[in-house]
Amino acid sequence: AQSVTQPDARVTVSEGASLQLRCKYSYSGTPYLFWYVQYPRQGLQLLLKYYSGDPVVQGVNGFEAEFSKSNSSFHLRKASVHWSDSAVYFCALSAGVVGQLTFGSGTRLQVYA
Amino acid sequence: EAAVTQSPRNKVTVTGGNVTLSCRQTNSHNYMYWYRQDTGHGLRLIHYSYGAGNLQIGDVPDGYKATRTTQEDFFLLLELASPSQTSLYFCASSDRDIYAEQFFGPGTRLTVL
Structure with missing residues (x-):
């Protein structure tokens, strides 16, 4: 069986700051990994996905994620956040x-501004 | 543009009540899904389907039935609603591809009193 852990329920950062959202997975095989974002009162939207190749994958709106097989992780990053990035982020x-x-x-x- | 719509957007019923949640997609996708979203649990798969007349059981199917009447329409049925089924329900659709993005509807908030 597989599982996904996002250890931080809430993250607060100031506008313009860098961001990392953590994601750890448990799966014995090669995973397909995704990050989705949910804006208020909306459904989920895909930010980026990864299966193979370059472990750093680029997504929409300046987001990127890095896959690490040794750490079983797929962390999401952004160099400079904007207030409009406020949302709920899901790793899958x-x-x-x-x-x-x-x-x-x-x-x-x-x-926050 | 791809679209998944859900109705109703909000529903209140009483314990033991009969509820039907509707989902329609205009993406021409084969796969459709019903999820529930609860704080602390992320999204959990209830049922899914890979075509009209087909139904597959997800991870949390107890208390739910589903029907896929056409490629476009997928329904979730709660025949004897219970307070534990109070949740935010999402429908999604995708192509027949392991790596395919899932497109989500806006959600239905169900309250069972």
Whole structure:
């Protein structure tokens, strides 16, 4: 069985600061990894995804994530956050079965001016 | 543009009540999903389908039924609603691809009194 852990339920940063949201996974095989974002009163939207190749993957709105097999991690980063980045961020894993995503519990990001 | 719509957006019912949540996608996707979102748990898969007439059991199916009547329409049924089913429900759709992005609807907030 697989699992995804997002250890930080809430993160607060000032506008313009850098950001890292942590994601750890547990899975014995090669995972497909995703980051989704949920803005208030909306459904989830894909930020980026990774399966193989360069461990640093670029996403939308300046987000990137780095895969580490040795650490079983897939952390999300952004160099300079904007107030509009305030949202809930979910890390998710697919074990290779179509449609079956395992989500982490989410990290609520608040960006203050 | 791809679209997933859900109705109703909000629903209040009483314990033992009968509830149907509706989802329609215009993405021409094969796969559709029902999730529930609860604080501390992220999103959990209830049921999913890979085509009209098909139904697959997810991770938390107890107390829920689902029907896929067409490629576009997927319904979630709560025949004897309980307070434990108070939650935010999301529908999603995707292509038949392990690496495919899931497109989410805006969600239905269900309260069972």
